[in-house]
Amino acid sequence: MGRDRKFSITELYEHTQALLLEVGYEAFTFSLLAERLNVARGTIYKYFENKDELITAFMIYEMNQFMQKLEQIEEKGDFERQFTYLMEIIFERSEIQELINITKQVNTTNEKTAANQSYFKNMSINMYTCLQNFVQLGKQEGKLNPSLPDTMILGFIFQSVAIPNHFQLPREQWVQSIIQMVSNGIRT
Amino acid sequence: MGRDRKFSITELYEHTQALLLEVGYEAFTFSLLAERLNVARGTIYKYFENKDELITAFMIYEMNQFMQKLEQIEEKGDFERQFTYLMEIIFERSEIQELINITKQVNTTNEKTAANQSYFKNMSINMYTCLQNFVQLGKQEGKLNPSLPDTMILGFIFQSVAIPNHFQLPREQWVQSIIQMVSNGIRT
DNA sequence: CTCCAAAGTGACACATGTGTCAATTATTAA
DNA sequence: TTAATAATTGACACATGTGTCACTTTGGAG
Numbered sequence: 001m002g003r004d005r006k007f008s009i010t011e012l013y014e015h016t017q018a019l020l021l022e023v024g025y026e027a028f029t030f031s032l033l034a035e036r037l038n039v040a041r042g043t044i045y046k047y048f049e050n051k052d053e054l055i056t057a058f059m060i061y062e063m064n065q066f067m068q069k070l071e072q073i074e075e076k077g078d079f080e081r082q083f084t085y086l087m088e089i090i091f092e093r094s095e096i097q098e099l100i101n102i103t104k105q106v107n108t109t110n111e112k113t114a115a116n117q118s119y120f121k122n123m124s125i126n127m128y129t130c131l132q133n134f135v136q137l138g139k140q141e142g143k144l145n146p147s148l149p150d151t152m153i154l155g156f157i158f159q160s161v162a163i164p165n166h167f168q169l170p171r172e173q174w175v176q177s178i179i180q181m182v183s184n185g186i187r188t
Numbered sequence: 189m190g191r192d193r194k195f196s197i198t199e200l201y202e203h204t205q206a207l208l209l210e211v212g213y214e215a216f217t218f219s220l221l222a223e224r225l226n227v228a229r230g231t232i233y234k235y236f237e238n239k240d241e242l243i244t245a246f247m248i249y250e251m252n253q254f255m256q257k258l259e260q261i262e263e264k265g266d267f268e269r270q271f272t273y274l275m276e277i278i279f280e281r282s283e284i285q286e287l288i289n290i291t292k293q294v295n296t297t298n299e300k301t302a303a304n305q306s307y308f309k310n311m312s313i314n315m316y317t318c319l320q321n322f323v324q325l326g327k328q329e330g331k332l333n334p335s336l337p338d339t340m341i342l343g344f345i346f347q348s349v350a351i352p353n354h355f356q357l358p359r360e361q362w363v364q365s366i367i368q369m370v371s372n373g374i375r376t
Numbered sequence: 377c378t379c380c381a382a383a384g385t386g387a388c389a390c391a392t393g394t395g396t397c398a399a400t401t402a403t404t405a406a
Numbered sequence: 407t408t409a410a411t412a413a414t415t416g417a418c419a420c421a422t423g424t425g426t427c428a429c430t431t432t433g434g435a436g
Binding site for chain 1: 422423424425426427431432433434435
C-alpha cells in the first residue's frame with residue numbers, strides 16, 4: 001500500500017550523474033537534485049541521509065554498470081579483440097574517469113557512507129584484477145611492452161579518454177587518434 | 189607610509205595553490221585562505237573582490253611562471269632535446285594540468301574576472317602556438333607521427349602527467365614509464 | 377467506504393560563506 | 407611628538423545549504 005513514488009532510484013541516479021558532471025561535488029546539493037526531480041528537498045532524505053551517502057551509493061551503481069560490461073572482456077578471445085572491446089566500453093562510458101575523481105572528494109559522514117566507500121574500493125580492486133589478466137595476456141602474446149608496470153599501462157589507458165577535444169575534432173577522429181597514441185605513442 | 193603588509197601577494201598565491209589542490213574550487217573560501225595567511229578574512233577583500241577574481245589572477249601568475257620556462261624550449265635545439273626539456277618542465281610543474289581543470293569552474297562574477305579570463309585564454313593560445321612549433325619541428329624531423337593532429341599530440345602529452353601513481357612506484361620509474369608510453373605507446 | 381501505511385511536503389533552527397565598512401593599529405614624514 | 411596614511415580588523419546583514427519532523431496526500435486492502 002501507500003502512494004506511488006514520484007521518481008525511481010534509477011531516475012535519481014541519472015540526475016545525480018548529470019548534476020555531478022555539470023557542477024561538481026561541492027556545488028552538488030539536495031536542493032538542486034530535488035528541483036530536477038520535481039520533488040521537495042525533504043523527500044530525498046527519506047532515501048539518503050546526506051549527499052555523501054547518496055554519491056557513494058550512486059558510484060556503486062555506476063561501477064556495477066561498468067563492471068557488467070567489463071566482465072565480458074574475457075569472452076572476446078585474444079588480446080587484440082579484448083583491447084578493441086576495452087577501448088569501446090571506455091569511450092562509451094567516458095564519464096567514469098571523471099566521476100571517480102569526483103568521488104575522491106566525498107567525506108565519510110556516516111556509517112553507511114563508510115560502508116559504501118569500502119564496498120566501492122573493493123569493486124575497484126576487482127576491476128583492476130580483471131584488467132590485470134588482460135594486461136598479462138597482452139604481455140604473454142608479446143603484444144604489450146613487458147618493461148612497463150601493469151598498473152601504469154592501465155592508468156595510461158583510462159587516463160587517455162580524459163584528453164580534451166577543445167578543437168572540436170570529429171568524434172571518430174578523436175577516438176582513432178587516442179587509440180593510435182595509446183597503442184604506439186606519438187613518435188613515428 | 190602606512191603599516192607593513194602581513195603577507196605578500198606571492199605568499200597569497202602560494203597558499204591559494206596549495207588550498208585549491210587540497211580542497212578544490214568550490215570548497216576554497218576566503219575564510220580558509222585567511223586562516224592560512226593568519227589575517228582576518230576582510231583583509232583579502234582589499235586585494236581581490238571575490239574568489240573568482242583571486243583565482244583567475246592566480247592562474248595568470250602560475251601560467252606566467254610556466255611560460256617563462258616554456259619559452260626557453262626553442263633554445264634547446266633539435267626535437268629530441270626539446271622533447272626532453274618539455275617533459276622535464278611538465279613534470280616539474282605537474283600541478284598545472286589539475287589547476288587548469290579547476291579554472292574551468294570559475295564563474296565570471298565581475299569585470300576584472302572577465303578580463304583575467306580573457307587574458308588567460310590569450311596566454312593559453314600563446315602556449316599552444318609555442319608548442320605547435322615544437323610539434324611541427326618533430327614532424328619535419330620525421331620524429332613524430334604526421335597522421336596525428338597537432339592538438340591531440342599536445343593534449344596527450346599534457347594529460348599524461350595526470351596518470352595516477354596509486355601503487356606507489358618510485359617517482360623515477362613513474363616518470364620513465366610515462367615518457368616511454370607517450371613516446372611509443374603500450375605495445376611492443 | 378474506511379482505514380492505514382507509505383510517500384511527500386514545507387517550515388524551523390542551525391551552520392557556514394559573502395561582501396561591506398566604521399573603527400583600530402602600525403609606520404613614517406615632518 | 408604628531409599628523410597623515412595605509413593595512414588590518416571584526417561585527418553586521420544577508421544568502422544559501424542542512425537535517426528534522428509534524429503534518430498532508432495518496433492508493434490499495436479489507
